[in-house]
Amino acid sequence: MQRNTDDLLTALSPMFTRIEPRLQAAKYIHAVMSDLPKRNGWTIAEHAGDRSPAATQRLLNRARWDTPGAMSVVRRFAAERLNAAPGPTRLTVGALDESGQEKKGQATAGVKRQHMGCAGGIDNGVNTVYLAFIRAGTGHALIGARQWIPAEHITDPVTAITTGLPLDLVFATKGELAIGLLTDAWRDGIGFDFIAGDEVYGTCTKLRTFLEDHQQAYVLRVRSSFALTLGGGTRLTCQQAVTRHCRPKRAWTIRSAGQGSKGERAYAWAWIATSGPRHFLLVRKHRKNGELAFHYCFVPEGQPVTLPRLIAAAGLRWPVEESFESAKDLFGLDQSQVRLYEAFLRHLVLVMAALAICAVSAAAARHRTDTQAPPPTRPGQQPPADPGLIPLTIAEIKRLFNAATTSTPSLLHTAHWSIWRRRHQARARWFHKRARLAAA
Incomplete structure (x- = not known):
């Protein structure tokens, strides 16, 4: 996950003529990947450690970079x-x-x-x-x-x-x-x-x-x-x-x-x-x-x-x-919360960058993290003792990344709940497939 983040930010560097908007764009991507309940100029600036939203607003509205x-x-x-x-x-x-x-x-x-x-x-x-x-x-x-x-x-x-x-x-x-x-x-x-x-x-x-x-x-x-x-x-x-x-x-x-x-x-x-x-x-x-x-x-x-x-x-x-x-x-x-045409597209591309990082990370981990039990083959089949885990999703990748890069909550606690959710979802999928077999 961190490698994908670093690789994309490095690839984006030539799109900026000055270092200030380039660094601010990296802060923006990290902020939209965070657990903020709302992502606007004020909350993103606060998460980035800025003293005011001015730098974030300048990045979207007036800074020179190749959208x-x-x-x-x-x-x-x-x-x-x-x-x-x-x-x-x-x-x-x-x-x-x-x-x-x-x-x-x-x-x-x-x-x-x-x-x-x-x-x-x-x-x-x-x-x-x-x-x-x-x-x-x-x-x-x-x-x-x-x-x-x-x-x-x-x-x-x-x-x-x-x-x-x-x-x-x-x-x-x-x-x-x-x-x-x-x-x-x-x-x-x-x-x-x-x-x-x-x-x-x-x-x-x-x-x-x-x-x-x-x-x-x-x-x-x-x-x-x-x-x-x-x-x-x-x-x-x-x-x-x-x-x-x-x-x-x-x-x-x-x-x-x-x-x-x-x-x-x-x-x-x-x-x-x-x-x-x-x-x-x-x-x-x-x-x-x-x-x-x-x-x-x-x-x-x-x-x-x-x-x-x-x-x-x-x-x-x-x-x-x-x-x-x-x-x-x-x-x-x-x-x-932007108004201008270019600013709107700039917000979209920075959000799409955050989504791409998590999506490719989940895709790379999919074959290693999918341990679901074999699906049922008959309506009355007994459930497996261990349903396994569904593969890591974009949401779980994001939670684990935030836990690994911040102090609260702990990574161990977040990983425990990630495993619990994925096992619960694997069990639910198994029973849903068995119910479909019975209906068929």
């Missing part, structure tokens, strides 16, 4: 170390998704009344598009972020100046922001087996065309009304295609979309070939309520096209939600 360059450093660090973590070769997925932060007033760059997933509906806030790097069975981290700015903010000179918008900034949809994030990742030499995303990105024709032009496979969610062209030139919506071609039970197969915290996430799946030889509709059906989800897929020439591979790629979209949860709850991704 895009720092984002690139964090991106390469996270992707390279997740790929280098022990384990067999697995699928790598670039997951696109947006996350919001509620804001008051109208003085923040990009703030507007809009749909906010974090608020559960329409609320005042800002939205940012993220790219996550996910390696199956290993780990995941956020490696790119671009804030969505409403068109009226860019065209209004007063708003543009007061919120610090770049002079060359042009309006971009979330799909176009995703194109920019993928371009940055490819420029840094980061490749993906698949790109995944929800309906916002699946219905963006420009994004799909961009991916196909670059021969990049994708599995993108689309709405039930999304129009497909099937063999013979038949034009149908996704819902109509399922009704026509997936009526018999033999059209569906039960497969896992991946391992969840409580066991395998099993669904019924079907796929339908479209008029193009490399395009498919992948349909997921919930086994209890029959709810359908649709994925439009593209696999370029020379790559294997199998149903299990598409299902695995579709199932690897959900870890980006875990990255959001960890970044917000553990590192304060949504706790910034």
Whole structure:
């Protein structure tokens, strides 16, 4: 953990022209990795030992340092170390998704009344598009972020100046922001087996065309009304295609979309070939309520096209939600109190650096710390005497690091509770899997 921290801070050093902001950025990263209940300018400055928040505010608002360059450093660090973590070769997925932060007033760059997933509906806030790097069975981290700015903010000179918008900034949809994030990742030499995303990105024709032009496979969610062209030139919506071609039970197969915290996430799946030889509709059906989800897929020439591979790629979209949860709850991704466009992005990249350090540390320790007992094979099976331990998580890595670098609480006490939690979670997972066997 300490080695990963030192390596990333060393790699970030050239992004700063002066030593003062470089040292302050290191303090900022350590502060967001700490156990502070809230992470804002005041609490971070107090944790860093500063006499006032001035240095922290200067770091975000006025100091000269290369924000895009720092984002690139964090991106390469996270992707390279997740790929280098022990384990067999697995699928790598670039997951696109947006996350919001509620804001008051109208003085923040990009703030507007809009749909906010974090608020559960329409609320005042800002939205940012993220790219996550996910390696199956290993780990995941956020490696790119671009804030969505409403068109009226860019065209209004007063708003543009007061919120610090770049002079060359042009309006971009979330799909176009995703194109920019993928371009940055490819420029840094980061490749993906698949790109995944929800309906916002699946219905963006420009994004799909961009991916196909670059021969990049994708599995993108689309709405039930999304129009497909099937063999013979038949034009149908996704819902109509399922009704026509997936009526018999033999059209569906039960497969896992991946391992969840409580066991395998099993669904019924079907796929339908479209008029193009490399395009498919992948349909997921919930086994209890029959709810359908649709994925439009593209696999370029020379790559294997199998149903299990598409299902695995579709199932690897959900870890980006875990990255959001960890970044917000553990590192304060949504706790910034900045107003300016550049300051907001600087807060994000420093939080993403803290998340990347913990994520790659957890990935490196995963094979050594996973001692879970074998899963049950029959409903009435007796539980094992020792359920073992789940692998170290990002949250546990963070707790242990803080205990090792501070005097309270003791590292021994923190390690005891870490083992207790992981054993309890391993036991809960075992019983949950047995309950699923009984239900099946």
